[in-house]
Amino acid sequence: MVIKWTKKLKTGLVGELVLIFILSLAATLVAVSLTAHFLKGSALFYPAQTDTERMMSYREKVGNPLAAWLEARAGEAAIPHRLEQELRVKFPLDYNKSFRAAEEVVVSVVNGQGELLQANSHVVIVRSGETLPGGKALLSTADYSPAPGAGGFVIGNPEEEQVYNIVFFSPKEGINISYNNGSGTKLQETRKLGNGLYLVAASTITYTESPVSLLGVVVFLLLFYLGVRGRIRYMHTLERGTHTLYATDFQARIPLKYNNELTTMATALNDMAEQIVASRSKEKDFLLNISHDLRTPLTSIMGFLSLLKEKSYGSELERERYVEVLEERTGYLKKLIDEFFEISKLKWKPPVINKSRVNMQELLRQVVEGYHPQSRDTHIEPVLLLPDQAVYVEVDADLFVRVLENLLSNAFKYSRADTELVIRLREPVAESRRQLLVRLELWSTPAQAMDSAELQRLFERFYKRDSSRAGEGAGLGLSIAAEIIRLHGGKLDARIEGERLGMIIELERSPCNS
Secondary structure, X not given: OOOHHHHHOOOOHHHHHHHHHHHHHHHHHHHHXXXXXXXXXXXXXXXXXXXXXXXXXXXXXXXXXXXXXXXXXXXXXXXXXXXXXXXXXXXXXXXXXXXXXXXXXXXXXXXXXXXXXXXXXXXXXXXXXXXXXXXXXXXXOOOOOOOOOOEEEEEEEHHXXXXXXXXXXXXXXXXXXXXXXXXXXEEXXXXXXXXXXXXXXXXXXXXXXXXXXXXXXXXXXXXXXXXXXXXXXXXXXHHHHHHHHHHOOOOOOOOOOOOOHHHHHHHHHHHHHHHHHHHHXXXXXXXXXXXXXXXXXXXXXXXXXXXXXXXXXXXXXXHHHHHHHHHHHHHHHHHHHHHHXXXXXXXXXXXXXXXXXXXXXXXXXXXXXXXXXXXXXXXXXXXXXXXXXXXXXXXXXXXXXXHHHHHHHHHHHHEOOXXXXXXXXXXXXXXXXXXXXXXEEEEEOEOOOOXXXXXXOOOOXXXXXXXXXXXXXXXXXXXXXXXXXXXXXXXXXXXXXXXXXXXXXXXXXXXXXX
């Protein structure tokens, strides 16, 4: 295939198409040049015609009708420029054009002294050795051999040196044919008219290479098509691949090819398929976890209800203990259902965020004060490190309080006794030219050592560090907190420094901070 190696180039689609265009054009020019060289002189380009036939054709089409017309108006022809307008209409310069040839006829009427009287084109006459009106010298006699005193007819615009034909005149009747490298012929005739005038006509036929040009267009289009065909097919592959992804439940993958925007699109579609598969896997795990976590308390509740119904208890005190267990299991079941509902609502039907301007220092003090009993029971001392200047943030107060409660609850549950829980509100700092962030950090000392691999799983739904403590929640607290912060346009990260575990919240600072 033409320029197949361009697939390996790391360039954009436009760059590849430009390269294919250039290479196709270069190959076409070489092919056309070789074709023209080997077929030069063939009937395809140059119609077979003898000199006699050429002269007969000229006299029939041009020479005789022109001479007859001028003979009939010899008196007017002797008056300079009298017949020029009619001559240009009746015998125009571009006399004949065909598919393979273009014929131009230069008609001039001169007197015996070589003075130009009439012409059908922009013509001037100069003597050998003289210069043109624009200052350019007439072609040297080494290239042309005019008779002494002969004039040269320069066709075109001599002032701008746009010279494309020269006819030498000598007051001698005759007709001759000259050839120009096989690409055309020039027939020149000098014929004496009445009233001492001479008709000088030069009929030039230039054989074009229209067949070769047509061949070149075909070759170029073919080469260009071969160059881009693979990319066109790959576009169809992308289209079919999208349907294939849906048909195979996103298990199939689109093959990668080339190194351009099409490849980027295919990669993006494959990544999307992988994310959908991963998301569906998480949804499946979500449903399995719901089933498992709900079945455990329900089984317990049903068992104790059966015992109560059958009055399988030895004393009133034992019956009351059964009721207490039922209340505890029912409360736990309600908590699980609330968490399932909350994470589902946050993930698939995000609530409307009702932001208001909140003083972070006051909010933190109120929430931490509410955890005084947990602090007392676990011997974990909360330490608030707050800036002196008030920091205001635009947040949904209710949702943000839920984030703080989830983080504090986890810290008190899973931290080592007789340690500190440091809650630090950082001064707003410029992270970029456009954003100022509020940074809130909660640092605790986990009861169990934690590595970086486990750190990445903390925000996964249903993840529990200690599976034996199944009755304390569904492992959704940190996941809910992270989702709420995401809905606020911020992020919640975890970090380990030595034995300390830090939960880092970053939010955009309110522009009206005071």
